[in-house]
Structures are given as C-alpha cells and as structure tokens.
Amino acid sequence: MVHRGMRWTDVIRLSGDMRWTIGRSSSNPIVLRSAQSSRQHAEIRPAITPDGPVWAIVDLNSRNGVQVNSRRIKAPTVLKEADQLQIAGFELTFTRNPATLTRPPVRLPSVPGAASPNGSGAVDDGATQDNLGGDWQSDCSDDDGDNGESEVDVVSQIMSSGLAGRINREPNPTRVENSSDSDAVDPLLAMAFALGRAESIEECGETLMQTLEDLMPGSTIGLYLFDAEQKAALLEGAGLAPPRLVRQPAGTRYRRPPTPLIQPILQPQSAAILARNVLGDRRLATENTAGEIDVESIILAPLRPVVSERGDEAPAERNALLREKSLPVGLVHVTTPAGKPALTANQLRNVVAAGEIFCQAIRSIHREASLTRSLKKSEAVISRLRRQLAGRIQILGNSEPIRLVQQQIAQVAPTPSVVLVRGESGVGKELVASAIHHAGPRRDGPLVCLNCAALSKDLLESELFGHEEGAFTGATQQKRGKFEVASGGTLMLDEIGEMSLDLQAKLLRVLEGHPFERVGGQSPIQTDVRVVAATHRDLRAMVEQKTFREDLFYRLNVVEILVPPLRERGRDVILLANHFLHSFAESMARGRLKFTSLAEKKLQRHRWPGNVRELRNVIERAVVMSPMDAGGDGNVIELDADDLLITLVAGPSKGNASKASSGKVSEADDSDDLELSLAELEMRHIRRVLESTGGNKSRASMILGIERSTLDRKLKKAQKD
Ligand SMILES: Nc1ncnc2c1ncn2[C@@H]1O[C@H](COP(=O)(O)OP(=O)(O)OP(=O)(O)O)[C@@H](O)[C@H]1O
Missing domain, CATH: 3.40.50.300 (P-loop containing nucleotide triphosphate hydrolases)
Structure with missing residues (x-):
C-alpha cells in the first residue's frame, strides 16, 4: 500500500515472478511522482527462503535511499507483515491481510537518527533488517498462506471524507493514469446537477449508476443500500443482500464481493479499496459458474455521508453524528473482467467522489421526507386542535x-x-x-x-x-x-x-x-x-x-x-359559573367541587358589572383557594357563599353605575355579608386561607400578601376580641 499523507493510498497486488520496480519513470509498475524519487528507485521481488517464498525489497542505487521501518536498507531486505517503507517521501505498507486494506494508514513515528526522505543523514546500523544476504527470518510464515495465495495484494484505498470537493485537484502520485480519466469531472458534475433534481432514492441510484457506467465503461457495477435491519445483520456477519441496482455489460455477469472483503469495509472509518491483478484471488473476487476468478480488478467503496460536526453539539448528538459517520449506508462494487484494462486509482477517486455526492443527495431526500412527515403530523395536530377549539368556542x-x-x-x-x-x-x-x-x-x-x-x-x-x-x-x-x-x-x-x-x-x-x-x-x-x-x-x-x-x-x-350583559341572562350566571368551576377544578386538579345553594343565590343576586370576565375571575379565585386535597377521597367539596369573594366594582355599568361610582363593595346586595364588619370579613378570609394551607402561616401570609408578623398580630388581636 502506498500512502500519500493520510488522505489516500494506492495498494498494489504483487503476484507471480514479476519484479515490481518502483520509481519516477512511468515504465515502472509502481510510479512515484516525486522529484525525490530516482527513475528506478527500488524493487520488490519474490524470493525463496528456507521458510518458503517471500517478498524482498532492494534499493536500486537510488539517490535518496529506501527505508524499512524508518531504517535505511543497504541490502535486499525481506518484507514482513505490516512493514512500513519510506521511499522518496512516500509511505508504503506491506501486508498480506485483506482486512487491513480498508484501514486508514498509520504513520510510524520517525526514529531518531533515521534517514530523512531526501536521503541526507542516512544511517543504517543494519541491526534490524532481515536481509537476503543474512539468516532468513521468516516472519511472514504465519500469514495466510494456507490457500496458496500468499502474494501481497496491492490495492488502492481512499479515505472517504470530503473528497468530492477535492476531486481531480490532487495529482495521482502512484500511477500514470489513463488519459480518458481526465474527462471524469464532466460525468460527476452532470451527476451533481441531476441529483439536485432527483426526488427519490431510486432516481438517485439510477443517476449514480449511469455516472459510474460513464466513468468506467465495460465494468460490472453493483449498488448496495442498507436499511437499519440489513446493517445490523451485516455487522453480525450475515452475507450481503442482493444489490439494489446492477449494471452488467453484454458478456459479463455481476457477482457479489466475497465475504472476507465485506466485513472490513463495514467497519467504522473504512476506506474505499481498489484491487488490481485480482485474477485467481478468492479473497478479492467471487468465482464464476466455472469456479474461476475471472476478474482483473475491483473497486469496493463504502457509501458514507460526510458529516460536518459543528462543535457545539450536545454529547448525545455528537455521538449520534459519529455513529452516523462511521456506518456506511451502502456499497459500490465495481469489477472489470479478465483481459480488460484494470481500474485506475483515478477511477477509484471518482467512485468515492460520486459516492459522496450521492450520499449527500439521499440524505437531503431523507431529510425532506422526514420534514414532510413531521409537517403532515403537525398539520393533523393543528386541524385536530382547531376542531377542538371550534367545539370549545361555544x-x-x-x-x-x-x-x-x-x-x-x-x-x-x-x-x-x-x-x-x-x-x-x-x-x-x-x-x-x-x-x-x-x-x-x-x-x-x-x-x-x-x-x-x-x-x-x-x-x-x-x-x-x-x-x-x-x-x-x-x-x-x-x-x-x-x-x-x-x-x-x-x-x-x-x-x-x-x-x-x-x-x-x-x-x-x-x-x-x-x-x-x-x-x-x-x-x-x-x-x-x-x-x-x-x-x-x-x-x-x-x-x-x-x-x-x-x-x-x-x-x-x-x-x-x-x-x-350577564345581569340580563338570568340562570345563565349559574350555568357559566358551573362551567368555570369544573374547568378550573380540572386544570388545577382540585377534584369535585360544587356550589352550595347559598353560593348560587349570591351569584345570581350580584349585578356583575364586569360581566362574564368578572364571573370567571371570582370562580377562578374560589377554586384556587379551595383545599388542595379536595377530591382525594372522592368526596364532593362544597363552595359556600363565603368562598365567593366578590370585590370592588371598577368602572360604571348601566345597571349598577350608582354603586360603581360610589365605590361601594359590589356585594352590597349580598345580605349574608351585610352584617359583617370589614375586620370580621378580613378575619373570615384569613381563617379560610389558613385552612387551605393546613395552618402554615408563612404560606398563608404569602397568599394574603402581608408580612408573617402582621398575620400573627391580626390573629392575636382576633383572639383577644
Ligand atoms: N358565553 C360565554 N361562555 C363562556 N365564556 C365566556 C362567555 N362569554 C364570555 N366568556 C369569557 O369571558 C371572558 C371575557 O370575554 P371576551 O374577552 O370575549 O369579552 P369582550 O366583550 O370581548 O371584552 P372586552 O370588551 O374587554 O374586549 C373570556 O375569558 C371569555 O372566554
């Protein structure tokens, strides 16, 4: 795997007896586009050791040298699993394990005294390299050689994050690309425009497939989209459900990717991979009906929307975002048949970019659908509330x-x-x-x-x-x-x-x-x-x-x-009073309340200069002051005439304008209270409030709006009297 920064990686499958030269010249199978690279810089070649076949790296007298695990090599060196190579400013990883192919590259911390990429200050203590001239240390013998396919796979991988924005701006550092790739931005642009107009996931899928076909003519393509159920099943090791959409040019037949390749790509943060030289490799492709692996190259790219974190999310929201970011919503799987040109790293980048644009589009469609759903729900609630309101407005x-x-x-x-x-x-x-x-x-x-x-x-x-x-x-x-x-x-x-x-x-x-x-x-x-x-x-x-x-x-x-006016509505006063009594009792959870006949008499006799508003206030106050535990035992609590505090009349009204203007208490008509002095009336109210607070004087003084000491004084005075 050839890493360039943390962004993307080209991994090349080594196979056969071929010598894999690495260098600046485009005649090398592994091209490093860098001024630090010699034309033919290094070579990876197969070799036989007492422990079996191995791959070794040789420095071809390069100007800037080759380092393995940060140490410059001076002789052919056997490559072990996960060895990291530094050549001309590029990082390469040697691996036999397909599961590592989708992982982001890990950078080794540089070893003090190690050679710099330009070769100056190169040091080689020769202590740590397995080299072909010395004893064989077959560290790779425990690798997956059981199926006879122990060659290193060379695959390209791309971290799928925000790549769409950079597409075709990064030069491809490892391959001279097919010139037809340079037109790739046009299908991508066309796709972005088409997706902007798409109204369904199906339409988006068709657009993506059309674009992929344009980008990789002659390839077979499978598009997988996972719902929550499929995702869960996949993570538990189930196989892939059939693809949502398939493109298979005449003479080809689409086959799903093999299970060993699927599991790693479903992992959080997995990268897209490109494998070339796949022919005969069961880890990378699925056999045809004749039992052969007749595939030249593959691309397997997870579809994962780019989630930009705002930084001000709540922890739960951030975790949800990260989960969303880590799990792919689908896969794009492309294969080219044996004998056809292999897929290129540029095509891989284009697939990843197309996937990102597609993911954004389906996310918008999902969001729109969910907004439409919640809008419909809100509309239903509004019209229900309107109906209820209309029913109540009587x-x-x-x-x-x-x-x-x-x-x-x-x-x-x-x-x-x-x-x-x-x-x-x-x-x-x-x-x-x-x-x-x-x-x-x-x-x-x-x-x-x-x-x-x-x-x-x-x-x-x-x-x-x-x-x-x-x-x-x-x-x-x-x-x-x-x-x-x-x-x-x-x-x-x-x-x-x-x-x-x-x-x-x-x-x-x-x-x-x-x-x-x-x-x-x-x-x-x-x-x-x-x-x-x-x-x-x-x-x-x-x-x-x-x-x-x-x-x-x-x-x-x-x-x-x-x-x-209310005074002209006869028994409506009682009807309205009872209506308010029940609705306030319900909203204040005061249980069952009713008026005594004396209370009804008082209501009926009052002139109600403030009309229904005044009546409503009188009842509301009576309910507020009613005992808190009313109805707890199911008994009906009666509100007596005393509980109805009908107070000062403010403002004139025809029927009782004279009383209003004289500023008299409106219950002047209420003969029950006529004999009471103001002090007696006050003490009655104080007692009722105290009753309602269960004797709690602090709360009672708060309700009455007087100091606690004033309340004590008044109570003492009443006792004396
Ligand atoms: N017939 C009624 N049934 C139930 N509630 C009523 C009735 N009439 C009035 N109310 C209630 O009395 C209060 C005063 O009503 P509203 O505000 O409609 O009076 P208004 O004549 O418009 O007052 P204003 O002249 O001050 O604008 C409101 O809380 C209203 O719900």
Missing part, C-alpha cells in the same frame, strides 16, 4: 338574549359580511368574533385580533397596514400589517370606536375593496380579509357627535350582534 347560555346571539352567529358565519359586535366590557364580544370565524369557511385561515384602544394613532396605522423599513424612527425593518397577516382569515378590530377619524377613512377604503400601502410604502397591497369589529360604545351616538364616520358606521353595521 357561547354558553340558555337565556333568550343569548339564544338570539347564538342564532345570529350561525346565520352570519357562512357569509363574507362585515359584522359589528356590540356589548359591555367582558360580555364575550371577542368570543363571538372567534365563534363567527370558526363556524365559517375561513376557519382554516388565521384569526387576528387587534385592540384599537391600546395603541397610539401612528402605531395603530402601522399595526393595521404594516410599514416599510425606515418609514419612521424605529422602523428598522419592513413589517407586515394585520390586514396582510390575516389574509385568508378574519381580522377582529376590538374597540373600533377608539379609532381616529383619519384611520377610519383609511379603513373604510380597505373595507370597500381598495388596495392599501404600508406606511412609507408605494406598492399597493390587496388583501382578502373578513372584518369583525367590536365596541362597547354606542357608535350611532358617536356618529351624531361626529366622532365616528357615518360612512364607516354603515359599512361596519351590515350585521350587528348585540351581546347582552
């Missing part, structure tokens, strides 16, 4: 006014009309908009909500219509507006009554089907959006006061849905 309630809302939703949802949803704060206007979206034909498109009250005029304009980069200070990049984002779906404009008159004009144009421009932009953008607007304001009154555009009002008010 406007709960059996009261007359809410039934009317449900009916209106069912009527408008399938249409493209603009809808105006009106109602007090927290009645469920956004829920209504969401129900319209999910019950309509746009349900698979986006639902985008924008609160017009939350933003300044300029920001709202840019949120609605987007902006171009540099449109204003801070517009560091282009941004799509909600009208673009919601395309194909629904845009809910909450608190539309708070929009400035300028923007109202711009909005009207879009609602009338005109295109719009992003802020600072010129290009018109057309969008396909259904608009649902919502407000707690009386837009009609605003129109009269000239604070809302009349034309926009009529454009928005195509269909109006008025969501009633």
Whole structure:
C-alpha cells in the first residue's frame, strides 16, 4: 500500500515472478511522482527462503535511499507483515491481510537518527533488517498462506471524507493514469446537477449508476443500500443482500464481493479499496459458474455521508453524528473482467467522489421526507386542535338574549359580511368574533385580533397596514400589517370606536375593496380579509357627535350582534359559573367541587358589572383557594357563599353605575355579608386561607400578601376580641 499523507493510498497486488520496480519513470509498475524519487528507485521481488517464498525489497542505487521501518536498507531486505517503507517521501505498507486494506494508514513515528526522505543523514546500523544476504527470518510464515495465495495484494484505498470537493485537484502520485480519466469531472458534475433534481432514492441510484457506467465503461457495477435491519445483520456477519441496482455489460455477469472483503469495509472509518491483478484471488473476487476468478480488478467503496460536526453539539448528538459517520449506508462494487484494462486509482477517486455526492443527495431526500412527515403530523395536530377549539368556542347560555346571539352567529358565519359586535366590557364580544370565524369557511385561515384602544394613532396605522423599513424612527425593518397577516382569515378590530377619524377613512377604503400601502410604502397591497369589529360604545351616538364616520358606521353595521350583559341572562350566571368551576377544578386538579345553594343565590343576586370576565375571575379565585386535597377521597367539596369573594366594582355599568361610582363593595346586595364588619370579613378570609394551607402561616401570609408578623398580630388581636 502506498500512502500519500493520510488522505489516500494506492495498494498494489504483487503476484507471480514479476519484479515490481518502483520509481519516477512511468515504465515502472509502481510510479512515484516525486522529484525525490530516482527513475528506478527500488524493487520488490519474490524470493525463496528456507521458510518458503517471500517478498524482498532492494534499493536500486537510488539517490535518496529506501527505508524499512524508518531504517535505511543497504541490502535486499525481506518484507514482513505490516512493514512500513519510506521511499522518496512516500509511505508504503506491506501486508498480506485483506482486512487491513480498508484501514486508514498509520504513520510510524520517525526514529531518531533515521534517514530523512531526501536521503541526507542516512544511517543504517543494519541491526534490524532481515536481509537476503543474512539468516532468513521468516516472519511472514504465519500469514495466510494456507490457500496458496500468499502474494501481497496491492490495492488502492481512499479515505472517504470530503473528497468530492477535492476531486481531480490532487495529482495521482502512484500511477500514470489513463488519459480518458481526465474527462471524469464532466460525468460527476452532470451527476451533481441531476441529483439536485432527483426526488427519490431510486432516481438517485439510477443517476449514480449511469455516472459510474460513464466513468468506467465495460465494468460490472453493483449498488448496495442498507436499511437499519440489513446493517445490523451485516455487522453480525450475515452475507450481503442482493444489490439494489446492477449494471452488467453484454458478456459479463455481476457477482457479489466475497465475504472476507465485506466485513472490513463495514467497519467504522473504512476506506474505499481498489484491487488490481485480482485474477485467481478468492479473497478479492467471487468465482464464476466455472469456479474461476475471472476478474482483473475491483473497486469496493463504502457509501458514507460526510458529516460536518459543528462543535457545539450536545454529547448525545455528537455521538449520534459519529455513529452516523462511521456506518456506511451502502456499497459500490465495481469489477472489470479478465483481459480488460484494470481500474485506475483515478477511477477509484471518482467512485468515492460520486459516492459522496450521492450520499449527500439521499440524505437531503431523507431529510425532506422526514420534514414532510413531521409537517403532515403537525398539520393533523393543528386541524385536530382547531376542531377542538371550534367545539370549545361555544357561547354558553340558555337565556333568550343569548339564544338570539347564538342564532345570529350561525346565520352570519357562512357569509363574507362585515359584522359589528356590540356589548359591555367582558360580555364575550371577542368570543363571538372567534365563534363567527370558526363556524365559517375561513376557519382554516388565521384569526387576528387587534385592540384599537391600546395603541397610539401612528402605531395603530402601522399595526393595521404594516410599514416599510425606515418609514419612521424605529422602523428598522419592513413589517407586515394585520390586514396582510390575516389574509385568508378574519381580522377582529376590538374597540373600533377608539379609532381616529383619519384611520377610519383609511379603513373604510380597505373595507370597500381598495388596495392599501404600508406606511412609507408605494406598492399597493390587496388583501382578502373578513372584518369583525367590536365596541362597547354606542357608535350611532358617536356618529351624531361626529366622532365616528357615518360612512364607516354603515359599512361596519351590515350585521350587528348585540351581546347582552350577564345581569340580563338570568340562570345563565349559574350555568357559566358551573362551567368555570369544573374547568378550573380540572386544570388545577382540585377534584369535585360544587356550589352550595347559598353560593348560587349570591351569584345570581350580584349585578356583575364586569360581566362574564368578572364571573370567571371570582370562580377562578374560589377554586384556587379551595383545599388542595379536595377530591382525594372522592368526596364532593362544597363552595359556600363565603368562598365567593366578590370585590370592588371598577368602572360604571348601566345597571349598577350608582354603586360603581360610589365605590361601594359590589356585594352590597349580598345580605349574608351585610352584617359583617370589614375586620370580621378580613378575619373570615384569613381563617379560610389558613385552612387551605393546613395552618402554615408563612404560606398563608404569602397568599394574603402581608408580612408573617402582621398575620400573627391580626390573629392575636382576633383572639383577644
Ligand atoms: N358565553 C360565554 N361562555 C363562556 N365564556 C365566556 C362567555 N362569554 C364570555 N366568556 C369569557 O369571558 C371572558 C371575557 O370575554 P371576551 O374577552 O370575549 O369579552 P369582550 O366583550 O370581548 O371584552 P372586552 O370588551 O374587554 O374586549 C373570556 O375569558 C371569555 O372566554
């Protein structure tokens, strides 16, 4: 094996009585393209010793000498298994063992005082060489001479790593190549382009085979691709399954490589090999039906994707990468029949390069397939969640006014009309908009909500219509507006009554089907959006006061849905309260909870200025404060009126505006608590919190938001009183 650096190696099979001269001249069977090499530098020749036939190396009076295991030889020297030769800057290894052929070359550390490659300072103490003039030391007698094929095999091997990028840039140091090889880059380029377009592994395989045929006309070619099962079987010593694809020119028949050659090539980091002069060698080729080995040369190349490590992978990820790197995903096997020209080292490099390009292509296809699979899974999950969501988005309630809302939703949802949803704060206007979206034909498109009250005029304009980069200070990049984002779906404009008159004009144009421009932009953008607007304001009154555009009002008010306040929904309060109770109890794992009749009475009597939002908060707080172990024994825990902390009313509402503005506690209606002083009410709450923490005062003081010392003080005071 002739190594050049760690990259690739040419190994030449020695056989017969021939003398294998090594040198710069291309008339040598082993050519070393180096100025350090003499024209005829050295010779490997067969010899007979008392222990049997051997191979020996002779320095042919070269200028720079020959070293065996880093010692310069002065006489013919018998070669032993794994001897390392240094000739003219090249490293050569002598081996009889085909299993070593696929291993990367191992460099010997240089021996102090050994000759340098250019021969200067050559030293030979003559102590370690077996040489033909001295006693025979037949170190090679234990080698595989049992089948009578003890000649050294000469094979080329290439480390398959990133070679594609360097293809045809490295000169071939050991052989004068066939001139037709110089065109090889064209089939490789053509293959790279074709693989870029390929959509299946089969297509990639056919492309690779076509390229290999072009690169090595007249050869038989087998392509093997291993799935996980085949890989495992192979590593356990099973034979090769039939090749995935085969090319056999007329008059030839493809035969699988022999098992001894397969095992080493399946090992981690194995290199591709080229064996020439194979005729009659059962270790390198499989016999034909007549029992003969009629093969001139072979190439066996593992297919292994080049995995570039980023260096920042987690250890597990790195190990997976290394495993992936070490196991071949397949094999390319090429043979030339006896009597035909042998395969060349350049062809070997081209096979390896083609294999690498092929591996990258199939990896992309695998990745794409796995991405498509996970995309499909995600889409299925999304549509399941959408269906679940649509099922959950139900406007709960059996009261007359809410039934009317449900009916209106069912009527408008399938249409493209603009809808105006009106109602007090927290009645469920956004829920209504969401129900319209999910019950309509746009349900698979986006639902985008924008609160017009939350933003300044300029920001709202840019949120609605987007902006171009540099449109204003801070517009560091282009941004799509909600009208673009919601395309194909629904845009809910909450608190539309708070929009400035300028923007109202711009909005009207879009609602009338005109295109719009992003802020600072010129290009018109057309969008396909259904608009649902919502407000707690009386837009009609605003129109009269000239604070809302009349034309926009009529454009928005195509269909109006008025969501009633909770206080007008009768028993719906209890229905909703129970709905929230069960869903919070479930999400907080609080077991089975129910309201006492007193609690229900309290819920029903309250005016609910904050509407459903307020009700939801009251129930959520009651569930949070309910005992942690509720339901552990399967018993139903009852929530009493005391557990429902209905607190300060913030903001006016029609029904209880007077109470709200006077800042009174909203449960002023709740006669149960009317007799209690604030101190008593506080102590009741403290006791309940303490109960819920199992008497843990530190946790109770945290929940209550007071210092532990304050809690102690209050408890002491209560005891005294
Ligand atoms: N009928 C209902 N069934 C179930 N939940 C409801 C119902 N109505 C309202 N809710 C709940 O009440 C809360 C407030 O609802 P939503 O945000 O839709 O009200 P809104 O009228 O849009 O409020 P705002 O005026 O503040 O925008 C939400 O948590 C919503 O899920």
